[in-house]
Amino acid sequence: MKFSTAASAFVLGLCATGTSAFAAEQIHIAGSSTVLPYATIVAEAFAEANPSFKAPIVEGGGSSAGLKEFCKGVGDDTIDIADASRPIKDSELEACKAAGVTEVQEIRIGYDGIVFASDIKGPDFAFEPADWFNAIGAQVLKDGQLVDNPNAKWSDVKAGFPDWDIAAYIPGEKHGTREVFELNVLLAGCKATKAYDAFIASGLAKGDAEKACAKVRKDGKAVDIDGEYNETLARIDSNKTGIGVFGLAFYENNKDKLKVATMNGIAPSVETIAKGEYPVSRPLFFYVKKAHLGVVPGLKEYVEFFLADQMIGPRSPAVAKGLVPAPKEERQKVLADFQAGKTL
Amino acid sequence: MTEAASSPPASRIGGTDVRKISKIDIGLKRRYAAERRFRTYGLLAVTIAICFLVALFGSIVSRGYTAFQQTRISMIVDFDPSIIAPNGDRSAAAVMSGNAFRFDDLIAASLQKTLEIDPNDEDALYDGLDLLSKGSAPMLRSMIAADPSLIGTKRSVDFYATGDVDAFIKGSIRADIPESQRLIKDKHIVLIEKLEKEGALRLAFNTGLFTNGASTRPEMAGVGVALVGSLYMMLVVLVLSLPLGVAGSIYLEEFAPKNRWTDLIEVNINNLAAVPSIVYGLLGLAVFINFAHLPRSASLVGGLVLTLTTLPTIIIATRAALKAVPPSIREAGLGVGASKMQTVFHHVLPLAMPGVLTGTIIGLAHALGETAPLLMIGMKAFVVEYPTTPFDPATALPTQIYMWATEPERAFTERTSAAIIVLLAFLLAMNSLAIILRRAFERRW
Structure with missing residues (x-):
C-alpha cells in the first residue's frame, strides 16, 4: 500500500539520520532525587556558561536506581554520572567492576539536612532523638521492661508536649533519607533511652539490636511516605496535628505553612548543619565514570564547574535551593582528588 | 372477617376476573416505580460523575489559569558596545564567548537607572536584582547573539520577574503574613510598588510556557x-x-x-x-x-x-x-x-x-x-x-x-x-x- 511504503521510507529515514546521532553528544546523569535539584541547577548554569557544550540531561529516579544504571557498563548508551544521597555500597561497586566500570570517582558535593516540622499554627516543638524513638519505635523501654510501644499521644512521650495523637509522617524505606533518620534519630534515641542496652541484655547481637532500634511501629501512628515531600505536606494540611519529616530546602520554601522543630535544642539551618551542630544531616555525592572523561564532551568541565565556589560554595544557587555547603577545605580536597584522578 | 374487611366489595361481586385485573394493576404500579427508581439512580450517577468532572476541571483551571500570564519587568537597556564587544567583534560567536558577567553588568546598569539606585549602594542593587529572574543575563546574551544589530542601541527589554515575585503579584504569596515566613521581604515589596507606579511591571501572556525547555527557575520553565x-x-x-x-x-x-x-x-x-x-x-x-x-x-x-x-x-x-x-x-x-x-x-x-x-x-x-x-x-x-x-x-x-x-x-x-x-x-x-x-x-x- 501507498501508506505503508511511505511509512517504511520514513522509518528508514529515521534510522539513517539516527546512526550519526548515536555518539554521546552530551552528559547523561541519573540518580538521587535529593541531588536532582542541585544537579539541574548546575546543568543549566553549565550550559549557559559554556555555549559550546550541549546541556546535560539529568534524570531522577533515586540513588539505587541511578547507581544500577551507572553500573551497567561503559559506552555511549550508559549514563556518565550517578547522583547519590548515600555512599556507594561495596556490593554496587563490585557490580560496577563486573560490568567493566572499573574506575569510579567519588565526588562529595555537600550536605543535606532533615527537619521535623508541623503545621504553622501549632505549638513549638523541641525534640530530642529519644522523643522520636519513644513515639514511633516498635518496642520501647517502659519501667525497665521492653514493651510494644504503648504511647498514643505526644503528651505520653514527654510531659509538656501537646495532647495530640501521634501521627508521624516519615520517609519511606526506599528513601535515602530513611537511613539518616534511622541512624541519627531512632538509633540515637534508642541508645539515649537505654532501650539499646535492654535489647543487648535480651540476648540480641549488636547488629540485631541496632535493627530492633530502627524498627518503626506498625499500628498506623507512623506513616511511611514513599513519595515526595509534597505528599508529606498534603498529609499535614489535612491532619493539623501531624508531624512530618522534610528536607531543609523544602521547608525553606514552605515556611509560611510549616513550623520547624529543634533537635537537641538546635534549630536546623544551613549554618548549624554546615558546622555539624544539627544532628540529622547526611553527605551528598555523585559518581563519575573515569572511562568517560575525555570521551563525553564537557564531562570533565562539568565536574569542575559543579565543584566551583560559584555553584556549591556558601553563597551559591545550590545553597539557595537548600544544599548545605561543605567547609572550604573539604571542597578543595574533593576537587584536588578529582583532578588527580583518584578512584574508588 | 378479615377477608371481608381487606378486599373491596366490587371484587366479590365481579368474581375472579376483576380480582385478576386489579392484581395486574398493582404489578404495573410496582414496575413503574422500579423504572422511576432506576431512572433516578441513573440520573444520580450521571450527576455525581458530572460533579466530579466539574470539580476536577474547576480545581485544575482555577489553579492553572494564572500561569498563562506572567510578570514582566521592562527596562531600558543600553546595549553598550564597549561592554558587549570590548574588542570590537560584534559577531554572534564573539557575543557567546568571553566574560559571561558582562551581561549582568548591562542589567545592573539598567536596573540602577530604572529604580534610581545610587550606583554606590550595592545592597539596594542586589535587592533590585532579586526581583529579576536569574536567567535574565543568559536571555539577554542569546538575544544579542541572535540580533547583533542591537549593539549600540538603547531599547526597552522585557525581563522575567522571578517566580516568587510572580506569585506575589498574582496573590499566591500574601503580603499579610509575617515577614519571616514570607519569601518576598518588605524591602522587595517597596521596590515592586515603585516599579508598578512607573509602569515597568506588568502581566503579559506567558509565551515561554509553550516555547521554553526545562529550567530550575520556574519563570523560565516551559513545556x-x-x-x-x-x-x-x-x-x-x-x-x-x-x-x-x-x-x-x-x-x-x-x-x-x-x-x-x-x-x-x-x-x-x-x-x-x-x-x-x-x-x-x-x-x-x-x-x-x-x-x-x-x-x-x-x-x-x-x-x-x-x-x-x-x-x-x-x-x-x-x-x-x-x-x-x-x-x-x-x-x-x-x-x-x-x-x-x-x-x-x-x-x-x-x-x-x-x-x-x-x-x-x-x-x-x-x-x-x-x-x-x-x-x-x-x-x-x-x-x-x-x-x-x-x-x-x-x-x-x-x-x-x-x-x-x-x-x-x-x-x-x-x-x-x-x-x-x-x-x-x-x-x-x-x-x-x-x-x-x-x-x-x-x-x-
Whole structure:
C-alpha cells in the first residue's frame, strides 16, 4: 500500500539520520532525587556558561536506581554520572567492576539536612532523638521492661508536649533519607533511652539490636511516605496535628505553612548543619565514570564547574535551593582528588 | 372477617376476573416505580460523575489559569558596545564567548537607572536584582547573539520577574503574613510598588510556557521540549502502529482461517490491551535500550514503547470496524468477479475507515497521556535543549507534569496545572478530530 511504503521510507529515514546521532553528544546523569535539584541547577548554569557544550540531561529516579544504571557498563548508551544521597555500597561497586566500570570517582558535593516540622499554627516543638524513638519505635523501654510501644499521644512521650495523637509522617524505606533518620534519630534515641542496652541484655547481637532500634511501629501512628515531600505536606494540611519529616530546602520554601522543630535544642539551618551542630544531616555525592572523561564532551568541565565556589560554595544557587555547603577545605580536597584522578 | 374487611366489595361481586385485573394493576404500579427508581439512580450517577468532572476541571483551571500570564519587568537597556564587544567583534560567536558577567553588568546598569539606585549602594542593587529572574543575563546574551544589530542601541527589554515575585503579584504569596515566613521581604515589596507606579511591571501572556525547555527557575520553565518530544512520539506511534495494526487486523479478520491458532492470537491481543503499561516500559528498557542499544531518553524509544501499548487497542478497534461492514458488500464484490484482496481494499476497508480512524486517534490520545512506561526509559529527565531528531533526549507532556508536581516552589504549582490544561486541550482536540472524522466518513446501511 501507498501508506505503508511511505511509512517504511520514513522509518528508514529515521534510522539513517539516527546512526550519526548515536555518539554521546552530551552528559547523561541519573540518580538521587535529593541531588536532582542541585544537579539541574548546575546543568543549566553549565550550559549557559559554556555555549559550546550541549546541556546535560539529568534524570531522577533515586540513588539505587541511578547507581544500577551507572553500573551497567561503559559506552555511549550508559549514563556518565550517578547522583547519590548515600555512599556507594561495596556490593554496587563490585557490580560496577563486573560490568567493566572499573574506575569510579567519588565526588562529595555537600550536605543535606532533615527537619521535623508541623503545621504553622501549632505549638513549638523541641525534640530530642529519644522523643522520636519513644513515639514511633516498635518496642520501647517502659519501667525497665521492653514493651510494644504503648504511647498514643505526644503528651505520653514527654510531659509538656501537646495532647495530640501521634501521627508521624516519615520517609519511606526506599528513601535515602530513611537511613539518616534511622541512624541519627531512632538509633540515637534508642541508645539515649537505654532501650539499646535492654535489647543487648535480651540476648540480641549488636547488629540485631541496632535493627530492633530502627524498627518503626506498625499500628498506623507512623506513616511511611514513599513519595515526595509534597505528599508529606498534603498529609499535614489535612491532619493539623501531624508531624512530618522534610528536607531543609523544602521547608525553606514552605515556611509560611510549616513550623520547624529543634533537635537537641538546635534549630536546623544551613549554618548549624554546615558546622555539624544539627544532628540529622547526611553527605551528598555523585559518581563519575573515569572511562568517560575525555570521551563525553564537557564531562570533565562539568565536574569542575559543579565543584566551583560559584555553584556549591556558601553563597551559591545550590545553597539557595537548600544544599548545605561543605567547609572550604573539604571542597578543595574533593576537587584536588578529582583532578588527580583518584578512584574508588 | 378479615377477608371481608381487606378486599373491596366490587371484587366479590365481579368474581375472579376483576380480582385478576386489579392484581395486574398493582404489578404495573410496582414496575413503574422500579423504572422511576432506576431512572433516578441513573440520573444520580450521571450527576455525581458530572460533579466530579466539574470539580476536577474547576480545581485544575482555577489553579492553572494564572500561569498563562506572567510578570514582566521592562527596562531600558543600553546595549553598550564597549561592554558587549570590548574588542570590537560584534559577531554572534564573539557575543557567546568571553566574560559571561558582562551581561549582568548591562542589567545592573539598567536596573540602577530604572529604580534610581545610587550606583554606590550595592545592597539596594542586589535587592533590585532579586526581583529579576536569574536567567535574565543568559536571555539577554542569546538575544544579542541572535540580533547583533542591537549593539549600540538603547531599547526597552522585557525581563522575567522571578517566580516568587510572580506569585506575589498574582496573590499566591500574601503580603499579610509575617515577614519571616514570607519569601518576598518588605524591602522587595517597596521596590515592586515603585516599579508598578512607573509602569515597568506588568502581566503579559506567558509565551515561554509553550516555547521554553526545562529550567530550575520556574519563570523560565516551559513545556516546549515536552511538546516536541510528545509530537515525535505520536509520529512514531502513528507511523508504526497504524500500518501494522490495520494490516494485522485485515489479515486476521478477512483472510486468516478460523482455527485454534487464530483464537489463541485473538485472546492474546485482548489480553495485551489490558496489560498495565508499566510492563511495556520494562519491556522497552530491556529490549530497546539494553539489547538494541538505542539511546536513553530518546523520543524514538518512547514512541516504540507507546506503539506496543496502542497496537492492541488499534487492532481491536479495526477488527470491530471490519466486522461491522455487512457481508453483503463482500458477497457483492466477490459476485461481480473481484478477487478477495480487491474486495477488501476497494470496498470493505474504505467503509470501515471511520471506525479505524476513530480507533487510531483514541489510541493515540491514550498514548499521549501515558506516563508509566516513559519513566522506565529515562524520559522523566531535565532536558533544556530542543530535540532535533527523535534520537535526541526529550521529555513528554505527562512526565513534565509529573516532574513539576514534585517541585517545591509556588510558581511550579501553577505551572503544573497549566501543563495539565495544555495536555487536556490536546486530548480534547484529538477526540474532537475523531468525532469529526467519524461523522464525515460515516456510512449508514
